[in-house]
Amino acid sequence: MRVVEFQEYGGPEVLKVVEAPAPEPGPGQVGIDVACTGVNFVDLKARADGYRVPRLGYVPGVEVYGRVRAVGPGVEGLAVGQEVTALTEGGAYADVAIADAATVFSLPGGVDLRTAATLPAVLPTAYALVHAVGRLKPGETVLVQGAAGGVGTVVGQLAEAAGAAAVYGVVSGEGKAAYAREHGYDEVFVGEFTQAVRASTGGRGVDLALDPVGGETFSASLASLAAFGRLVSFGNASSAQPWSVGQPELYPLGVSVAGFSILTLARTAPTELRALAERAFATVADGTVSLPVTAEFALEExxxxxxxxxxxxxxxxLLLRVGG
Incomplete structure (x- = not known):
């Protein structure tokens, strides 16, 4: 079978298409003939920085859509040939991927096949940020970094559907700002945002801030909170030193900071992940949110x-087309 792997860390050029034996599922695992796989920033972090890479050569990719090829011992409720979407521990840039059965999901009704590959990582993450961790209430305000990305696209729609009073986004360019405004955002700021947030909220700040960037952006998001506001960190795209907060940051306005990683949740609380994913998938099936696929590439690309x-x-x- 074909796989895309890297034998060293670096730029996109280190990704190489090679032939490898098709893997077989072990106990509690499922083998999937991959039709398409989502491209996520975590894949770029793995390639460039070794994020969550146990060893080289490594095959990136954490979400797939395809058909069950084989099931390992102890797997119930999944059958060969069944269409599924799955969250993986890497290895999705391939003709065949392996996933733990706990992170393999039947397709919800009414979901087209291209959308299926976008579901297992992005949608539950966005749902958790708004509801399970962010605990957004009607009438509250939200600030979202990376508003035009995969997670940001869904968060804007979920926050709007949840009755947010205003949804503010931050992006890196004007083209992305226009895109974000079409997906649930009331105002979108390009680049620096702290003064604009204060101006838009009458000096109050926002109730909920969502940050996948870290570093200075994390600190600025924290400073943008209203009294009793919440900040949820869900990544460190800046590769800055891990954040640290304490009494000086939290006590004056009674703010709080939480964190979320769907890949970590898959390891530590798979039952909670499945319940979260089912609630999240329902929002696509009922039309509450959509996640546009804006570019597709062949596996070799x-x-x-x-x-x-x-x-x-x-x-x-972004998607990679793999099989038929």
Missing amino acids: AAEAHRLMGARGSTGK
């Missing part, structure tokens, strides 16, 4: 997909 995402020129969701 994975490096081009990484270049586009790494140049911060992409919006919505």
